[in-house]
Amino acid sequence: MLGSNLGLVPLAPRGAGGPPPLLSLDFVQGQYGRGAETTTTFTALSGVAFARAGSATALRADGGLAVFAADTPRITDRGLCIEPAATNRCAVSNANPDAGMTGFSKGGDAASTLTRVSAVSALAAAGLDTIATSGFLIRLNNSAGTAAATLNVSGAAGVAAAHSFSAWIGGGSGWIGRNGSNSQGFGASAVLRRVTGLNLTTTTSTTLAIQADAGQVIDVILPQLEIGAPASAPIVTTGAAATRGAESASVIAPAGATLWTATYGEGLTTGGSVTPGASFDLVTGRPWLGGVLKTLTMS
Structure with a gap:
């Protein structure tokens, strides 16, 4: 030992007596x-x-x-x-996205859509209703797409170093990681679960991106971009980067x-x-x- x-x-082992x-x-x-x-x-x-x-x-x-x-x-x-102390660099409301989905944007196939949807049951089933209290999450619907679509999350790493990228994702297949590069693939899942990309080197302008493959629909909540690995417990953001003490x-x-x-x-x-x-x-x-x-x- x-x-x-x-x-x-x-x-020394301890006996019952x-x-x-x-x-x-x-x-x-x-x-x-x-x-x-x-x-x-x-x-x-x-x-x-x-x-x-x-x-x-x-x-x-x-x-x-x-x-x-x-x-x-x-x-x-x-x-x-x-x-340790950690900072989530995502400059969005990651647990309770606002109606305007501030800080979230889409790219890729023009046929895809980005919406905020009510998913109270799905969040509760994943045990996230303690933190995602509004009951809403972000949906990237690429069911009509013939190419990949991407959910871009604002908030840059700010430093060139190894980072962890994570989010709870449900629905179809795709990947999570750095904007512009396939970093960690995931398969279809009927339930929300945490998907992480670890030890991914960033530049100061690197942001988090999540791709939905052609024909897929994905739901996303609690995106997190933080320095180091492994990914730490979720840090709630409300429109700007936030730090856990x-x-x-x-x-x-x-x-x-x-x-x-x-x-x-x-x-x-x-x-x-x-x-x-x-x-x-x-x-x-x-x-x-x-x-x-x-x-x-x-x-």
């Missing part, structure tokens, strides 16, 4: 304990500190989205979502604790040494940064 800063870390951990944080089950103290709210546990400027979203296990207020940990049935989270190591163990991501485990009474940073340099922390114990 690899520790984050100690190389190989021996972790062994002493309980001095600190136990289970973000999946929503159970937190320090010695005799227990709570079902992470930030209610003594020694815990958390902060984040602004609201943010996180994915649930069913693929839907949960929304969290400022300074509220993003805890779902997947665990504690911890991500950096998160800070820590817990004070209990007296007598010398080792910590964490599970994160999809079945990954790590651990290391800890100093009793010291603040243990849950963010900086942690392998789960950009994903989810499931459990953390100290003993």
Whole structure:
């Protein structure tokens, strides 16, 4: 087992009759304990500190989205979502497009049409109704087209670097990526699901584009253009680029604790040494940064 800063870390197995951990944080089950103290709210546990400027979203296990207020940990049935600060460069209302579809435009086959349509049931089925509260999405209808049509989303990358391009897309086939280039293809889907193009190098003027192949109709919501990979949790925009603030989270190591163990991501485990009474940073340099922390114990 690899520790984050100690190389190989021996972790002694605990039998059923062994002493309980001095600190136990289970973000999946929503159970937190320090010695005799227990709570079902992470930030209610003594020694815990958390902060984040602004609201943010996180994915649930069913693929839907949960929304969290400022300074509220993003805890779902997947665990504690911890991500770096990020900016969605799309200069549109990406969750609730306005009637004029400001910032959205089409190109390609002239027979295609671009409209805002009500899709309350489809958004609810995808678990997006918590964030796409108006019930509308963008539809690129290329059913009459004999060539590809493109949905162009305003808002340039602004920097030459590797970016992630993403959106929830349903309907027919096409691709998502940089304006003017096929980046990540997708097939037909009866339900909205997130499609991503990762590590795509941009110029300062690169924008996000989504293509509908000839004869296809696609529905789009929550377009996102951000630096880095993987694509992070959706950042809501309301006509201009928007930033999710950096998160800070820590817990004070209990007296007598010398080792910590964490599970994160999809079945990954790590651990290391800890100093009793010291603040243990849950963010900086942690392998789960950009994903989810499931459990953390100290003993």
